[in-house]
Amino acid sequence: MSETLRYDGKVAVVTGAGNGLGRAYALLLGSRGAKVVVNDLGGSTHGEGASTNAADKVVEEIKSAGGEAVANYDSVEYGDKIIKTALDAFGRVDIVINNAGILRDVAFHKMTQKDWDLIYTVHLKGTYAVTKAAWETMRKQQFGRVINVASAAGLYGNFGQANYSAAKLGILGLTKTLAREGASKNIKVNCIAPLAGSRMTATVMPQEMVDALRPEFVAPVVAYLSHDSCESSGQVYELGAGWVAELRWQRAKGGFLPFGDASPEAVAKVWEKVTDYDDEPEYPESTQDSFGPVMGNLERYKEASSKL
Ligand code: NAI
Numbered sequence: 001m002s003e004t005l006r007y008d009g010k011v012a013v014v015t016g017a018g019n020g021l022g023r024a025y026a027l028l029l030g031s032r033g034a035k036v037v038v039n040d041l042g043g044s045t046h047g048e049g050a051s052t053n054a055a056d057k058v059v060e061e062i063k064s065a066g067g068e069a070v071a072n073y074d075s076v077e078y079g080d081k082i083i084k085t086a087l088d089a090f091g092r093v094d095i096v097i098n099n100a101g102i103l104r105d106v107a108f109h110k111m112t113q114k115d116w117d118l119i120y121t122v123h124l125k126g127t128y129a130v131t132k133a134a135w136e137t138m139r140k141q142q143f144g145r146v147i148n149v150a151s152a153a154g155l156y157g158n159f160g161q162a163n164y165s166a167a168k169l170g171i172l173g174l175t176k177t178l179a180r181e182g183a184s185k186n187i188k189v190n191c192i193a194p195l196a197g198s199r200m201t202a203t204v205m206p207q208e209m210v211d212a213l214r215p216e217f218v219a220p221v222v223a224y225l226s227h228d229s230c231e232s233s234g235q236v237y238e239l240g241a242g243w244v245a246e247l248r249w250q251r252a253k254g255g256f257l258p259f260g261d262a263s264p265e266a267v268a269k270v271w272e273k274v275t276d277y278d279d280e281p282e283y284p285e286s287t288q289d290s291f292g293p294v295m296g297n298l299e300r301y302k303e304a305s306s307k308l
Contacts, residue, residue, distance in 0.1 A: 005227050007034035012226065013089040015039045015076045015130055016100030018054025022150075022200030023293030024098050024200075024215035025222045026058055030067035032223070034095065037086045038062070039072040043289040045200050046119045047102035050075075061164065076100045076126030081281045083133035093134045095226045097147045103200060108162040116163045123167035127174060135187075144187035145226045148175045150236060152193050155247070168193075172236055179234030188233040190225045191248075194218045217242045253280045256297055 007070055040057045042051030054122040054129045055071035062069035072085040076098070084228030100291040102122050104115040127148055138144025153161045154168025175191040182189055196218050197202075197210030205213075221237060221244050224230055236247050255270025273279070284290050 003034065005229065006221075007032045007095070007223075007225065010034045010099065010226075011037070011086050011092050012121065013037040013039060013084065013086050013093055013134065014097045014099060015126065015131065015249070016043055017058055019195060020200060021196055021215045021218055022097070022099040023058050024059075024219040025099065027065070027070070028219040028223050029059060029095070029226065030062035030069055031065055034067075035090045036062055036067065036069040037072050037082065037089070038083050039074065039085075039100065040070050041073060041075045041100070043102070045103055045203060047104065047122060055292065056092035072127065075122070076130055077121050079126070079129030079131070079133040082130055083137070086134075087137070092141060093137050094141070094143055095147075096130055096134050096224070097144045097149075097222060097226070098130055099149050100126055101149065101200065103161075103203065103205075104163060105160045107160050112161060112172075112184065118198060119167050119207075121162035122172070123164070124170045125173050131174075135182075138182070138187045138300075139185045142186050143228070144182060144185070144189075145230070146175075146178065146182075146189040147222050147225050148172075148189065148191045149252060150171075150175075150191045150193045152195070152238065155193055155236070155238075170226040175236070176234045183233065188225075190232055190234070192218070193234040193238045194223075195238075215240055250277060250283055251282045251284055252277050254293060257302075259301060275285075 005287040012029045012034040014022050014036060016022040017038040023203065026036050026038050037054045040055035042054040043049040050071050057298045059071045059267055068128040070085060070089045072082050073080040102118065104119050106115055131146055134258060146165060148171045149169040150172045152163045154172065157165055172191050175189050178189040183196055193215060196215045197205065202210045218239055221239050237244050238247055252275060255273035257266045
């Protein structure tokens with residue numbers, strides 16, 4: 001048997017923890033010794049209204065199971081207030097799970113400015129605001145675990161979710177950069193793209209699937225990524241129903257335009273190579289990797305022109 005993963009002495013902030021996935025994260029961490037800030041605005045799936053009920057209920061659940069928790073009812077856009085709740089109640093913040101979310105699904109040609117702004121505000125700005133407020137404390141502690149929440153819609157695109165996809169992939173970019181900036185201070189930042197039944201997915205899934213895809217399948221992965229022992233950072237994991245896998249970029253080897261021919265016709269000639277993933281594909285992990293072939297080709301161009 002492997003060692004039980006515990007969170008004693010750790011303070012976890014879980015946003016949007018009044019329902020669905022966030023509730024499952026908060027309950028699991030609370031049951032394993034973490035002190036939990038249960039944040040939830042308590043509004044609708046579309047981002048309307050507010051209530052204290054959702055957060056209060058989960059705080060009660062954690063406490064009645066013998067754990068420690070406090071509620072916070074602020075919107076994630078006011079991240080500093082949420083982190084202040086953690087610092088006031090427990091004196092530190094070790095784990096931030098940026099889970100709060102809403103949907104405003106509509107085809108792009110019908111999307112209003114409000115649909116765009118609300119999704120951006122809750123998902124990307126909210127993730128920024130809560131993380132930013134916790135960051136200095138994590139740096140000083142030389143410990144932090146941040147779990148951000150992307151979505152398959154962001155990774156692959158999905159009809160009717162231009163606002164949501166943009167925000168969710170933005171969250172992955174934020175994750176990758178913060179993983180680099182946090183590395184020297186033992187702050188690990190990862191991202192998940194879950195699939196689970198919740199009031200959110202009940203708007204697009206049959207009830208049978210909502211019931212089967214329990215958030216409790218996702219929570220252990222989030223708990224693992226939140227643990228001291230987890231060394232991963234800057235990664236994104238797709239998961240649900242007890243399956244989890246890391247996702248990475250793959251790039252075709254690519255095509256080189258012939259020296260002296262920077263024409264669209266030259267591009268057409270190499271297009272097959274540009275899109276061929278079978279011939280020695282690469283797996284870039286950094287901007288250095290990304291720029292590698294560009295810089296290499298620049299050298300070849302320089303050499304070729306010096307011979308003219
Ligand atoms: P949910 O609707 O059950 O829970 C979201 C919670 O966030 C709600 O309790 C809501 O009150 C809270 N919330 C909304 N706006 C808030 C704000 N401004 N400040 C604080 N709290 C706020 O939804 P679910 O499914 O549990 O989603 C959790 C996260 O997972 C979201 O970020 C969602 O986009 C993401 N996700 C979920 C998937 C799924 O299959 N359920 C798929 C991909 C991503």
